[in-house]
Amino acid sequence: MTSAVGTTLRQSMAWIHGWLGLLAGWILFAMFLTGTASYFRPEITQWMQPEFRATPVSTAHAAQTAVTHLQRVGADDIQWYIYLPDARTAVTRIFEQRKPDPKAAKRRAPEIVLDPATGDVVRARETRGGEHFYRFHFQLQLPHPWGRWLAGLCAMFMLGAIVSGVITHKRIFADFFTLRWNKGQRSWLDAHNVSAVLALPYHAMITYTGLITLVAMYMPWPVVANYAKPADFAQAAFGTPTEREATGTPAPLVAIGPLVADAKRRFGASVATVVVRNPNDAASTVTLYRHSSASLNGRGPSVTYAGSDGRFLEGAADVGPALATAGVMLGLHVAQFASPALRWAYFVLGLTGAAMVGTGLLLWTAKRRKPGATPFFGLKLVERLNIGVIAGLPIGMAAYLLANRLIPADAANRADTEVATMFWVWGGVAVLQLLRPAPRAWTEGFAIGALTFAAIPVADTLTTSRGLPGSMLSGDTLFAAFDVAMLAVAALLALGAWRSSRSKPVAKIRKTLSETVHA
Amino acid sequence: MFMHGRILKAGPFPSGRRVRPLVWSMAFRSLTALVGGYAAAAVLATLIARLLPIARVEATSWGMILSFPIYAGIALWCFHEHRLLRVAAAVWGIATFGGGLLWLLGVRP
Numbered sequence: 001m002t003s004a005v006g007t008t009l010r011q012s013m014a015w016i017h018g019w020l021g022l023l024a025g026w027i028l029f030a031m032f033l034t035g036t037a038s039y040f041r042p043e044i045t046q047w048m049q050p051e052f053r054a055t056p057v058s059t060a061h062a063a064q065t066a067v068t069h070l071q072r073v074g075a076d077d078i079q080w081y082i083y084l085p086d087a088r089t090a091v092t093r094i095f096e097q098r099k100p101d102p103k104a105a106k107r108r109a110p111e112i113v114l115d116p117a118t119g120d121v122v123r124a125r126e127t128r129g130g131e132h133f134y135r136f137h138f139q140l141q142l143p144h145p146w147g148r149w150l151a152g153l154c155a156m157f158m159l160g161a162i163v164s165g166v167i168t169h170k171r172i173f174a175d176f177f178t179l180r181w182n183k184g185q186r187s188w189l190d191a192h193n194v195s196a197v198l199a200l201p202y203h204a205m206i207t208y209t210g211l212i213t214l215v216a217m218y219m220p221w222p223v224v225a226n227y228a229k230p231a232d233f234a235q236a237a238f239g240t241p242t243e244r245e246a247t248g249t250p251a252p253l254v255a256i257g258p259l260v261a262d263a264k265r266r267f268g269a270s271v272a273t274v275v276v277r278n279p280n281d282a283a284s285t286v287t288l289y290r291h292s293s294a295s296l297n298g299r300g301p302s303v304t305y306a307g308s309d310g311r312f313l314e315g316a317a318d319v320g321p322a323l324a325t326a327g328v329m330l331g332l333h334v335a336q337f338a339s340p341a342l343r344w345a346y347f348v349l350g351l352t353g354a355a356m357v358g359t360g361l362l363l364w365t366a367k368r369r370k371p372g373a374t375p376f377f378g379l380k381l382v383e384r385l386n387i388g389v390i391a392g393l394p395i396g397m398a399a400y401l402l403a404n405r406l407i408p409a410d411a412a413n414r415a416d417t418e419v420a421t422m423f424w425v426w427g428g429v430a431v432l433q434l435l436r437p438a439p440r441a442w443t444e445g446f447a448i449g450a451l452t453f454a455a456i457p458v459a460d461t462l463t464t465s466r467g468l469p470g471s472m473l474s475g476d477t478l479f480a481a482f483d484v485a486m487l488a489v490a491a492l493l494a495l496g497a498w499r500s501s502r503s504k505p506v507a508k509i510r511k512t513l514s515e516t517v518h519a
Numbered sequence: 520m521f522m523h524g525r526i527l528k529a530g531p532f533p534s535g536r537r538v539r540p541l542v543w544s545m546a547f548r549s550l551t552a553l554v555g556g557y558a559a560a561a562v563l564a565t566l567i568a569r570l571l572p573i574a575r576v577e578a579t580s581w582g583m584i585l586s587f588p589i590y591a592g593i594a595l596w597c598f599h600e601h602r603l604l605r606v607a608a609a610v611w612g613i614a615t616f617g618g619g620l621l622w623l624l625g626v627r628p
Contacts, residue, residue: 012599159591208587215583221561222568222582226575226627236576320573322580329584 013164024157026389036350038134042088045129050464052124054090055117060257065119082274125409185366192359202349209333239316241304249282251308269294298331388430391445396426398452405459446497453490457483552597555610560590562617
């Protein structure tokens, strides 16, 4: 087998490119698709709680109502976390870190969602919203930490596949302009090249920066070599405020509004997060973090005030080039800085990523299918997995959104049921397609996907008062855009169904391939 | 055509005395790329972090940022270099000697 390796660089890189793509391809496809959806995480969450309409208020007001609520429920907590609403998030999210209570069984306080205007708990259907796609994107619905490790491994495969894929290409510029439709395997190669080459900077960026988002977990060794206490690195790098022990002397917490206003002035940008440590203690602190839409750098600075009298205690200093690089890489990945137009560009580029992985997987089967010959087991396996993931996952994602509208708003455990719906439907599709011949399974899979996505705006109109076309007429932009986007996805899948129904059995155009595909 | 093409295209994996050593050598090569490559990349990234004569927090960050391209480069090279012994010696050698050096250096004072 070693004879296979180590011929020319292009040959060895083409060989490893094929293996990397095949082994990680299905998970990468799912990561690309759910990650792409996550660019609209807050919007998806808003859409999934249609009964809640926020009255826009200032961040200072939202912070004050949240603190008032927390004073009522957890005045003696160790720490409060308050995630303030912004242009894209309608609610305030709060989280209490409670004092360990020997009587109560070890229970983590759940995250609470508040109405920013009143500070009351939001009464809306229970859902994970866009958070579910976001979490799946890097945790793959596996127990911690295995999901993150598997996602990291696949991202590493992707990075290797990008580097080896670029080396494999001798005509990277010409491939920009080359797409030959309806030529069987040749077309899949072209489609793979076009989707990969055209958006190559995006693919390389998103893969590398994705690894950086979890670098502290994947590559902690540089920290270990330089710091006796890893917390000191976090303190130096991210300006984590100094730990101040509670004194036990009570002291009322100052009004939070003026602190938010002061921090906003210092940042020159809005405040996203408030962390109150040891509230109502003489040594309490209030730390405010800048909103990440303010800069390309995803790690915004913070300022800390004394909670008892509101005096300024510390603020993060400017960081050096390496930390700025890491922060910008994080910012580029999560794209919080992006304006709506750029966000949609990210979304489309994310889809080209899914297309690149998908066409690469299809190319693998197209290249090995011989006309007239019985396909060998590996080929059948890869083909069925391709259908199960490429045609199946979109159906599952649509089912998750549909379940949000079809499960009664007050059903018990409905958030879990929504998530379960996605995986049962996806798994069901992946199994049931085995009953159909592969070419039919492709067409029918895409067609079912198109129908499920088209059903989403219909269900929205039938079960809520914010469906099409009313949302368009009343200027409910988010709901109108969401439903139109679902119809667009449905159209895209319908196109896929139509094209796959017309695809002819593998053509004879194989001659130049050994030279160009994974030579 | 390449070997994966030849073997997978042919269908059932060929068995027998002729192929088995090749399978083992490819398994070892893959393990060297995946695990050894990670260890070597971790060691090189940590050496950068430990030895770069700049602020500790900055050196640490450069090490972390550079670790992934280093890992990718090493792992891909494992499949390019024909001589398996050379691959194993380089990758595990960097991991062992670099790791030993880091152990001797200890945490940055």
